[in-house]
Amino acid sequence: MTSPPDKRIKRIKTGFFERRMEMAKAGFISGSKILTHSATNFWASPEEKERNNKKLMSEQAQYMASEMGKLKGSVVKIGQMMALYGEYFLPKEITDALHTLEENTAELEWSAIETQLLQELGAHKLAKLEIDETPLAAASLGQVHRARRIEDGQELCIKVQYPGVAKSIDSDFNAIIQLLTLSQMITSKRAFEQWFREARAMLHQEVDYLQEAHNTEFAAQMLTGDLRYIVPQVFREFSSKKILTTSYEPGLVVTAAKVKKLSLRRRNHLAKASLDLFLSELFAWGEIQTDPNFGNYRVRLGDGKQPDQLVLLDFGAMKKFPPNFLNPFRNMISAAHHNRRDAFLENAIALEFMRADYPEDVLQNFADVAMEIIEPLAANYHNVPDFALNPKGEYRWAESKLPRRVAKKASQASLSKYFALPPKEFMFMNRKLMGVYSFVKTLGAEFNGGEVLKKYLS
Known part of the structure; x- marks a missing residue:
């Protein structure tokens, strides 16, 4: 999904001080409102207190999510991760509000993306490619552009990491800890600290696109010969720690009308493939793609000769379990x-x-x-x-x-x-x-x- 012109942004705030101040300001405002609320709510009945507390929490959660969304980059990604896993340490009102960050798809203007491509790949390699300036998709950490290798017409997908994202991860995590502490929203400090340590390490892994290239090639090797799955081919020549280039693999989202209209037999085939993939990761590989986002999968409809297939698009969140x-x-x-x-x-x-x-x-x-x-x-x-x-x-x-x-x-x-x-x-x-x-x-x-x-x- 691409963004309308008014949702395009020229740059991402990457300065430590700039981002930290935005989060600190949000936390201070939120914490002040909670303290004021506690004072005015003192004489309310128990029922009124509960009702007022829930209303305040919902309002503060929406405010926090809105402020995080403005910064893009790893702050948004951290918020999206908290929406998935926050049930263990955050109130429901917070996780509900954080789910709105999944819709935060404002794209970065082409000039900034082109600069990143030049820095990472160089003009000589870029001259070998024709790149569509309009992204196929935009996310919190980067965006994907369709491309073509000029010499042979090979269709490609280029994932470009936003400038400064990798450098801001640690400061963004610290800023969010400060925000949640100031706004008094953490329900389980132990769970919160445990999860944040793990999430921080995983996010550092996700912004290493050479690691994702390795993960993609590992999955392709493990699934060699299994016609139920398509794993994109990695093109190392056009990849770096911040750029990942793979073969372009078209397909439909699982919620597409054409997929819903498939016969039960064909839908069962795709569903069993999805379940079997997870069980293979769990029992055979020992490494699991932990991101359950539907956007990581596409359905390639069969033509009578080839079966319906699952296209597996993202291996940045692969995790090896002890x-x-x-x-x-x-x-x-x-x-x-x-x-x-x-x-x-x-x-x-x-x-x-x-x-x-x-x-x-x-x-x-x-x-x-x-x-x-x-x-x-x-x-x-x-x-x-x-x-x-x-x-x-x-x-x-x-x-x-x-x-x-x-x-x-x-x-x-x-x-x-x-x-x-x-x-x-x-x-x-x-x-x-x-x-x-x-x-x-x-x-x-x-x-x-x-x-x-x-x-x-x-």
């Missing part, structure tokens, strides 16, 4: 698949979700909630509601109401007193799993996920 997390997590998936509660709890305790000395009813309630999350991947559906299955006994991903059922069961289980902060790796893994579920649901697929999983458990 064995001391991966092995118990895999075991939890396997135990839930086979409905082995004792084994499931044993591995949940190994990952420190629970403790062995917790009351038995708490442990069983936790197993009820957590194993229901794995319901689509179960070996059988004896405990699945009838409305979640079609007449053939296949799982109806779009009709299962699984998120609602899990949330209801969790609220009834009274686990909050005992539930420990999950390992930082789980935050990324859980969000990716939910992203896969959402992708399959969007396709309106009907199939048993356990059939896809079982080959990894033998």
Whole structure:
């Protein structure tokens, strides 16, 4: 998606002082409003206090998201990441507001992009390319332009990182910490600090386009010969730490009308490919593309000779998980698949979700909630509601109401007193799993996920 002319920006504020002052000002204004509110809300009834507090939090959240959006660059990317993972340390009003940053797609003017290309690749290499000055897409860290190699007509995509983004990551993280602290919006300081350390490291990785080139080539190697997937080819000659050039791979977004009109058989094929890719990453590769954004995927419709395929577009957020997390997590998936509660709890305790000395009813309630999350991947559906299955006994991903059922069961289980902060790796893994579920649901697929999983458990 490209931006209308009035959404184009000439430059990104990259100076440390300039960006830090913008965040500090926003935090001071927000914190002052909260202090004023606390004083005026002192005599209100408990019901009025709760209502007023929620209203203020929502207003402050919208203000904070708006101020972050003005800066673009890593501040916006950090905000987008907090929208995905902030449920562990931020109020819901904040994460809801931060989701608006996903629409922050103002593009940078071509003159600034051209300067970046010249600095990174040089005039000699640029002379070999014809580049469309209008971007195919604009995001928080950079934008993508379509291009053509003059000598042979090879269609290319060039991802250009915005100037100064990599240098501002650490100062932007520190500024956001200051903003959230001043505005008194952090609900769990421990979770917040743990996640921020991990997110900071991941964002530094994401702005290293040579690392993303390596990740892309790794994925292409792992998927060699699998006709369900298309991984773009990397062109190293036209790539650098801030420029990534790949083959242009056209396709449709998963929400496109043409995709929705596909037969159930074809939609199931695509959905199974999405699930199987995640399970391959989890059980075979040990490295997982942790960004669940639908924008990272396209659908290439088959022509009768070739099958429908998934185009995999972004490998900047690949993460290698340590064995001391991966092995118990895999075991939890396997135990839930086979409905082995004792084994499931044993591995949940190994990952420190629970403790062995917790009351038995708490442990069983936790197993009820957590194993229901794995319901689509179960070996059988004896405990699945009838409305979640079609007449053939296949799982109806779009009709299962699984998120609602899990949330209801969790609220009834009274686990909050005992539930420990999950390992930082789980935050990324859980969000990716939910992203896969959402992708399959969007396709309106009907199939048993356990059939896809079982080959990894033998």
